[in-house]
Amino acid sequence: MASSILSDCSSSATSRLLPLRRALLAQPCRFLPTTVPAPPRRPLAIAAAQLPLLPRARGMASASAAAAAASSTDSDACAKIIDGKLVAKQIREEIAVEIAKMKDVIGVVPGLAVILVGSRKDSQTYVRNKKKACEAVGIKSYEVNLPEDSSEDEVLKHIATFNSDPSVHGILVQLPLPHHMNDENILNAVSIEKDVDGFHPLNIGRLAMQGRDPFFVPCTPKGCMELLHRYGVEIKGKRAVVIGRSNIVGMPAALLLQKANATVSIVHSNTKKPEEITRQADIVIAAVGVANLVRGSWIKPGAAIIDVGINPVDDPESPRGYRLVGDVCYEEASKIAGLITPVPGGVGPMTIAMLLSNTLESAKRIHKFK
Amino acid sequence: MASSILSDCSSSATSRLLPLRRALLAQPCRFLPTTVPAPPRRPLAIAAAQLPLLPRARGMASASAAAAAASSTDSDACAKIIDGKLVAKQIREEIAVEIAKMKDVIGVVPGLAVILVGSRKDSQTYVRNKKKACEAVGIKSYEVNLPEDSSEDEVLKHIATFNSDPSVHGILVQLPLPHHMNDENILNAVSIEKDVDGFHPLNIGRLAMQGRDPFFVPCTPKGCMELLHRYGVEIKGKRAVVIGRSNIVGMPAALLLQKANATVSIVHSNTKKPEEITRQADIVIAAVGVANLVRGSWIKPGAAIIDVGINPVDDPESPRGYRLVGDVCYEEASKIAGLITPVPGGVGPMTIAMLLSNTLESAKRIHKFK
Incomplete structure (x- = not known):
């Protein structure tokens, strides 16, 4: 408002x-x-x-x-x-060049999975923009849309699948989640190696500490x-x-x-x-x-x-x-x-x-x- | 010096x-x-x-x-x-009262395990003082002394044993460790539920975040x-x-x-x-x-x-x-x-x-x- x-x-x-x-x-x-x-x-x-x-x-x-x-x-x-x-435009261009090089040399493109629960208009817009930005630089995007009344377990199941999928290098759970879900449980389920949002407390701890670097x-x-x-x-x-x-x-x-x-x-x-x-x-x-x-x-x-x-x-x-x-x-x-x-x-x-x-x-x- | x-x-x-x-x-x-x-x-x-x-x-x-x-x-x-x-004296007295109550009600006393590697005089003094302080309040202390030339694996093995021992509620690795050991690997091996030093990055992350509390x-x-x-x-x-x-x-x-x-x-x-x-x-x-x-x-x-x-x-x-x-x-x-x-x-x-x-x-x- x-x-x-x-x-x-x-x-x-x-x-x-x-x-x-x-x-x-x-x-x-x-x-x-x-x-x-x-x-x-x-x-x-x-x-x-x-x-x-x-x-x-x-x-x-x-x-x-x-x-x-x-x-x-x-x-x-x-x-x-x-x-x-x-x-941001310059950075996206630099990323596109890097990804093209990566694809050429090792035949791999980065993959980003986004999980969206519910049908909030603003969240849908954010997810659509992220998908578009991924495509523009050559990142393969994966999307899961779940209904508002999904259970926490369903979300966790999809996270587990993406965690073990070698073509997915980043996992993002679009916030806010519906009220019946525990954000902390869900965000903590994302593998620390794929937590591209960098919100995991382990990441934050490493960010705070001298001599340690966060994953993201x-x-x-x-x-x-x-x-x-x-x-x-x-x-x-x-x-x-x-x-x-x-x-x-x-x-x-x-x-x-x-x-x-x-x-x-x-x-x-x-x-x-x-x-x-x-x-x-x-x-x-x-x-x-x-x-x-x-x-x-x-x-x-x-x-x-x-x-x-x-x-x-x-x-x-x-x-x-x-x-x-x-x-x-x-x-x-x-x-x-x-x-x-x-x-x-x-x-x-x-x-x-x-x-x-x-x-x-x-x-x-x-x-x-x- | x-x-x-x-x-x-x-x-x-x-x-x-x-x-x-x-x-x-x-x-x-x-x-x-x-x-x-x-x-x-x-x-x-x-x-x-x-x-x-x-x-x-x-x-x-x-x-x-x-x-x-x-x-x-x-x-x-x-x-x-x-x-x-x-x-500190007041707190130790308060803790002793709590521990006596815990022992009476559920028959459990807290246990603290200390792992000391090498024979630095200052570290030995610290460990001895900790042990004495534990005894004074009714905490059962467990101690492992390893020679200076122990391998990292030996230390990790002892940590694993204490991690799974239900009578141990806190594990402390006395620092500094010998130079050939990786402090980070060793400290991260301590179960987050028993990291009474509170040095684990997950603990620090939770300390930094609003709405989260560290274990210790x-x-x-x-x-x-x-x-x-x-x-x-x-x-x-x-x-x-x-x-x-x-x-x-x-x-x-x-x-x-x-x-x-x-x-x-x-x-x-x-x-x-x-x-x-x-x-x-x-x-x-x-x-x-x-x-x-x-x-x-x-x-x-x-x-x-x-x-x-x-x-x-x-x-x-x-x-x-x-x-x-x-x-x-x-x-x-x-x-x-x-x-x-x-x-x-x-x-x-x-x-x-x-x-x-x-x-x-x-x-x-x-x-x-x-």
Whole structure:
């Protein structure tokens, strides 16, 4: 349901209480999204090989190119847009090349199985999009659609079949599951070697531990890190704030930033004065699901802002009656930050690209293909 | 080997660069460790029942009593000492009562198996102390001593035997293992239901995730949380800084504070200006292994300081030629903090107490004894 929060966040009450910030915001922002330089395109073979090992430092040349691209319009005092759509497209192309090579050399294509229970329209759309994205890069997709009133045992039976099927390298159970099912039982049944969602607690534990690597990094946080890397954002030694601590985005994103040697703070619903902590951050990942929560005044000038939120807000002018905004007030933040993801078109397109990346990674690991 | 860092940290170079802080430190500190009020003693049955469920909020009465005890000498402007030795003794007594009850009602006593490989003097001492502590509370201890040159398979064989032995409820492999062994393989072989150390990545994953609980909380971080709880330190909504991110203390301590709804930041070797971040914290857990790293100037007045470090520093006046100090410069910090653990006698005694607690918890869970 659409939230009633105004998407024009600069006109809200909070903003009116910040005269100095308003004065700053009153300056015209001259960025033109379509003219923002594209992220550096790394040679496909190298880039694709790096994906499964995220996070790791990019080569200096790549980082410098990105930094040069990122600083090319600094005189505007406007954030550079992180074009997730374009990066996701590049990654899908790199994956397609890798898969074609794998097929040529060892005659194997990665396989992704999706289990959908019930007939939720949104879930059906997600599954259809995943299937389409798989086909486009050469991943074979397998699908099981079960009726809403299926038993947990039926789902577990299909998981067991996919677990032992050598042509399936990734298994994904579309969430949410019907209420009568135990999510934990079902997700834990997915073989750890095929858990391309990376939600298994064993994966999360390995993500948290030094000296261990997870089998898979959860797709959305992996996408956030990939955007930071591809835009040359240095992470080591930087202050990072993650807003939100969900099992699927906030918490693993914090663990990834921590593993990349950032100094990480996690802001959540019990945090007092979240704006003060966020203002200390060189990197902000917002994944809390509250429209326009992060105001311009929360942001350190020049910070890199990754906005994972996708929130519908009322918009009588839109044909649908609503439009989508992030957790960050883009209008304000884009005038303070150094880099920022738009919503839509930022993190969103990265999630499916990272799912494809994880599926390829799994197939390569299982078949020992370098 | 003893470090050459002076334990008298107020006289070191860093302190000399802080004239204002030195002026503050020059004020005499009148606390007398032996007269500090004891922590509130909760009814044994309730207290012991709460242990396995850490962290959770204590009853208001208990918290108030602790707060009253903690604030009784505020006019001294000296931190209250968190007496880990006394708390650990109370916990051991509570555990002994629980075990006696369990034996009476279902005829079962908890069993802890310890596997020691090699003949390191320090490891032998730890194992002996654990055995003694088990005996004192009524836990049956099982011990296997293997020669230094044992094979990994031999260790794994003993783990398998203990995994299937119903009288063993906890298995502990004493670290460090000889270099020719793979720690990860060996620790992962311990049944998750008997991993009383809580080091298994599945345990850590469940600790990190919302809505999941680990089978066991690692002993030292669990001890830190227990000290905070028993001294009535409120955690929810507070700023917490964990210094150090080891798999066995820093990282799980941060996850525990986060699960208790603190706003957590993790400071480590790549953190710039760690003192600025630490100074924002209401709660500090220092677990980095650097003698006297945390100076008085790093500490927010009134903060609760848990010092996990145990570092030997040169001391010609000591018969051993060295003495033990923490990661926190106690002399300075105790004049700024509200509560502080001494070294030794703070967190140290809690670790074995929490191991006993985890072993009891395991036996209760396996035998469904409430």
